[in-house]
Amino acid sequence: MNIAIVASAKGNQRHRILSVARELGREHHVTIYSRRDDAEGKPKTRVAPGVTLEQIDVGPAKDLTPEDVVPYLNDVGEHLMKRWNQERPDVIHAHSWTGGLAAVAGAKGLDVPVMQTFHTVDATHQKLELALGRRAKAVIAGSGDEESALIRLGVPRGNIAIVPHGVDTERFQRRGAIATKGARKRLVHVGLLSPERGAYTAVRALQGLTDVELVIAGGPEPEDLDQDRDARRLRALAEQLGVADRVTLLGQVKRASVPKLMRSADAVVSVPREAATGVVALEAMACGVPVIASAVGAHLDSVIDGVTGLLVPPDRPARTARLAREVLCDPTLRTALGYAGADRARSRYSWERVSQELVRVYESACV
Numbered sequence: 001m002n003i004a005i006v007a008s009a010k011g012n013q014r015h016r017i018l019s020v021a022r023e024l025g026r027e028h029h030v031t032i033y034s035r036r037d038d039a040e041g042k043p044k045t046r047v048a049p050g051v052t053l054e055q056i057d058v059g060p061a062k063d064l065t066p067e068d069v070v071p072y073l074n075d076v077g078e079h080l081m082k083r084w085n086q087e088r089p090d091v092i093h094a095h096s097w098t099g100g101l102a103a104v105a106g107a108k109g110l111d112v113p114v115m116q117t118f119h120t121v122d123a124t125h126q127k128l129e130l131a132l133g134r135r136a137k138a139v140i141a142g143s144g145d146e147e148s149a150l151i152r153l154g155v156p157r158g159n160i161a162i163v164p165h166g167v168d169t170e171r172f173q174r175r176g177a178i179a180t181k182g183a184r185k186r187l188v189h190v191g192l193l194s195p196e197r198g199a200y201t202a203v204r205a206l207q208g209l210t211d212v213e214l215v216i217a218g219g220p221e222p223e224d225l226d227q228d229r230d231a232r233r234l235r236a237l238a239e240q241l242g243v244a245d246r247v248t249l250l251g252q253v254k255r256a257s258v259p260k261l262m263r264s265a266d267a268v269v270s271v272p273r274e275a276a277t278g279v280v281a282l283e284a285m286a287c288g289v290p291v292i293a294s295a296v297g298a299h300l301d302s303v304i305d306g307v308t309g310l311l312v313p314p315d316r317p318a319r320t321a322r323l324a325r326e327v328l329c330d331p332t333l334r335t336a337l338g339y340a341g342a343d344r345a346r347s348r349y350s351w352e353r354v355s356q357e358l359v360r361v362y363e364s365a366c367v
Helices: 011-024 066-086 096-106 123-135 144-153 199-206 222-227 229-241 255-263 279-286 317-328 331-349 351-366
Strands: 002-006 029-035 044-048 051-056 091-095 114-117 138-141 160-162 185-190 212-217 247-251 267-270 291-294 310-312
Touching: 002 011, 002 066, 002 096, 011 029, 011 044, 011 051, 011 351, 029 066, 051 066, 066 096, 091 096, 091 351, 096 114, 096 123, 114 123, 114 351, 123 144, 138 144, 138 351, 144 160, 185 199, 185 255, 185 279, 199 212, 199 229, 199 267, 199 317, 212 255, 222 229, 222 247, 229 247, 255 279, 267 279, 267 317, 279 291, 279 331, 291 317, 310 317, 317 331, 331 351
Parallel strands: 002 029, 002 091, 029 051, 091 114, 114 138, 138 160, 185 212, 185 267, 212 247, 267 291, 291 310
Antiparallel strands: 044 051
16 A cells, blocks of 8 residues: 555654554555654655655744644645645545644545544644544544544544554563662653653652652653753652652653663553553553553553553552552562563554554555
8 A cells, every 4th residue: 555644743653653654664655744844854764664754845944833833734735735646645644633634635636535643632623623533534543532532522433443552562572671770669650740640649659658769751851850840849749758769850761761661660650640642551561560550541441450550540649559569569460460461562552463453444444
């Protein structure tokens, strides 16, 4: 198949799009179209066998918010229309509402099915997302929770296909290097430091645990931690609760170092208030490390409570501490959760499995 992907994503979202594109590129031809947001970016780059990134030179060559991109979407659509009239794709997969608007404009008159992924349902642009969702041949949701949100929005249930967010099971696996640790049991939290991401809950939970350390990876670069508001607040909270000597803030950790950090943990705590992708829990599971995850979003699909991990309502530090005690005090439970989590991550959430499911959705749309 000749697959066109239209995306203006950045950060982790861009990484996931590139990861699944590389897997698709093993058997199909994939072109990712994105507005150029970097003055150093080349117009066309082969990022992997079968995968090409084409950057469209429209608007300023810098990172823009979705709202600031809107004035340039017609020009992006015109570029896509010309490009696709020269080389017609078999299917178009748009990411986010900005990508959807550009894809719809570019596909005009081509009779090519357009798939749509929103990643999260944006309350600010619900009418626009509903229009795109109803127009798309299929709306691809990452979880059952996102499917429910789309149905509440008004997208027909029959238009929605669930294809989960994947995990790199080659990089995140049970075997591999392990970060250095001391004699204490270790909890690891990976993610942004803002209150809604769960780090504050993890620090509060530590008050109910003895001889346990908490390592927090994420937020600004290590040298910027002292100036970061959330980092300062977390440290102040740890001081207030009397656990500062057991809390370590690492700041932003290189992606390549995350697996060995997770493998050093006795359990990974991922308790955000919302979990659109649930990627941290998936990565921990793939590493064979027990995960304590908030019972929200994608976690409700990936974490089978008591089997591949433990679920807890968000913002419940006392209950989080109780579950952590159960895991940390029971080596048999830790081993069972770790093996079951790793097996589920490999069998259900590998990029290979995700790409296969996407291809099935694409092929159904082309019939």
